[in-house]
Amino acid sequence: MPGLLREAATRALADAELEWSDIDAVVFGKAPDLFEGVMRPELFLNDAMGGAGKPMFRMHTAGSVGAHTAIFGAHLIESGQYECVLSIAFEKQSETDTSRILGGGSRGGAGVAFASSIRQYIEKSGAPPHIGPLVAVKDRLNALKNPHAQLKIPGIDIKMVEESEMVVEPLRKLECCPTSDGAGAIIFTSEKRIPKTERPPAWLHGSSTRSEASGHPSRSWVNPLAGQQCAAEAYAQAGITNPLEELDCAEIYVPFSWFEPMWLENLGFAEEGQGWKMVDDDITAFDGAFPVNASGGVLSANAIGAAGLIRCAEAAMQVRGTAGEHQVPDVRRAMGHAFGGASQYFAIWIVGSEKP
Amino acid sequence: MSDDVKVLNSVVSLDYERPPTRAARRYTEAVGEKRLIAHRCPECERLYTPPKGYCPVCVVLTTDEHEIEVSPEGVLVSYTVTNPDKLHQQGGKTSARGDVMLDGTRITLMGELDGVEAADVHTGMRMRAVWVELEDGRLPSSGGWGAVGIKGWEPTGEPDASREEVQELLKKAGES
């Protein structure tokens, strides 16, 4: 665990050409402590994160926590109280059997609950069955361009996905995210402390978090109100009225293939019931008009607590032009997104290459 | 250093005891009599089963006086079939799980589908509760996300709800 975090933080510092001593505060995030079997592990991991003597915060907002961790780090800078902040998140799922922890025993983990809402989406939208496999193929092709992706399947095609085992109907194995170990780290600075490197910074244009009660009897898992409102607030802050036109790409939390069309609608990139058509028309493909998850996304690596922060970081890399082989051309503005719980926690940020 | 050491096993075992709330105790007694009880919120009249002892919408506590009986039958509005090998279900079997919307309510309860082959499951089926057997007057540990007190759902054999009726039910569920 300490090594994972140290590696991510060290790489972020190298990218920013900064030293440990430059960091004023540390924001740490991960999903449930039961995943590693350590209560509030930041207390012992603090040394690996260079936190001693500094302010330290531990976020936990279910699967959206990584994006929360990024957003709170940015808030610390925005307040003017800090000049340089490290936001860092991880998950080491191999430490325990996370499916058992999520499922509370022997009944099948998160996939079961989410598969049910996917079935509802298919019923309501009338989407054809090949949409899920199409998303899986697209993200797995993208993963081949990302050196950090965990699952790389050369020669991936729709036949391979459709012939993979059924895990939780209607999801086949290749439509599901893996369990992962991983960490991500982002460094924020105030404007006056932007490091002079060859790599330009990404500017934060907008951010929002929204949560809704799990116990509300009539909430929707398919198009959650919290997700809609979260996007609306982030767009308003960024001055965006037509997200599909004004954003150039997005990194969206898609742990199961069908969440891409669902979230395209939830985030306002498509009208309700129409998101699957964007997938069908290859609009979200790497060379499409609006690439989604150029990194390969959560389907290619899902270190849960880190995954949201990595979505935010991937969006930042796209606007900085540092995404390497999976760089989308000419990205000016991009979205990073995460969700968690029973599709009830949402966190979004929008970053741009220009100062807002 | 030996290359043989790959994993250090460290088993953390902690015992927790969470006493049932009053609402949960009364719900359990009702399940023992094969009755399903709910709490009706005094402000918004929404129904909750199992009763929470509060309404999360209005943020008010609910008590015995808000208790009513609801139908243990409803319509299957969604389902999924799980493959045991992929989900750490030690010794498990292929099983279908579904959401049943209880008659006369907007409540959906998730549970395992019984008495029907996985391949034959379809939305719109009329279902009724399969009750758990109490063990010494207590609910067995639920061990998952299923509706506590109800083991699952089995077909009643009545004619299916039509696709339009199911869509109407889903729409109703989506309205806040």
Added chain:
Amino acid sequence: MRDVAIVAFAQSPLVRRQTDFDEPQMIMPVVREAYEQSGLDRSQIDFVCSGSADYLAGQPFAFIRGLDAVGAWPPLSESHVEMDGAWALYEAWMMLQIGHADTALVYGFGKASAGNMREVLTVELDPYYLAPTGIDCISTAGLQARALLDNSDYTERDMAEVAARSRRSAMSNDHAQVKKDVTAEEILAEPYWVDPLRPSDCPPITDGAAAVVLVAGDRARDLCERPAWIRGIDNRIETHYFGTRDLSKSPSTEVAGKTVGSGDGIEVAEISSTFSHQELILKDALGLQDSTEINPSGGPLAANPLMAVGLIRIGEAFNQIKNNGKQRVLAHATSGHCLQQNLVCVLEGD
């Protein structure tokens, strides 16, 4: 820095075992009371932040049900820290600082009764090098108390005085769990529990919840006759490993205290001295004068609802300004074994 004030504080009964209510039921009346005190209703709250720990409940995502208790419908701008509610208050304060919110609700809760805290809190230690030794939270506190006694002029009598005074102060606190007219002599007559700690040097196990409402700017004066303005708030962590710390001191508290001006004219301090000896360490680290009244509520030795206890210190400090006419008070919260992480907050009246 934007002026932000506390305008309301509520806490649940603090008890050994809350059997009637689960967590949402325990939180809900507290949140309602805080709203009523503030005169704000749910729709007027811009941001909500909570503090809790999954390991207290023994289940993942235990905080999610807290959303039920605050009425997260329609959806809320919201966050959660796996820490004491005092850190949730910091996050909320930050949201108000940057102007993303003008009002905030903060709550913290824990039902420590569900598990065996001596076992559970061991899992908070380094899983490779410390937790396998099986050392529990009373023993780590014992190490710290011994380090203090052997490296300072403090004596076991000083610890007993703290323990006795805390339980006597608690007699005037309706919410306190352990209240007793007890003297230092009586405590010194107790046998050791974990040398040099006697049972009365240690906190009770407590279930409870607390909530605070924050408001930015002049509006605070409209909502509360005497709001408590947050003049400074800071938190610092230090290394985890006991072997590389001087346990008899709390340098992280000292740094956080200096940042917020802890030594200066503090009339009352509500501090998270979970064990009696920690009050002595914290008093020195914060530079508190003898004239400063410490823990008039009884502090954690009178009621210790983990994940709410630090937020309650802030709430009790607010009450000193609101109800007792104090002008400048301090609150402190802690995290981890042996005061590993500390938050200090200075509040002032108008």
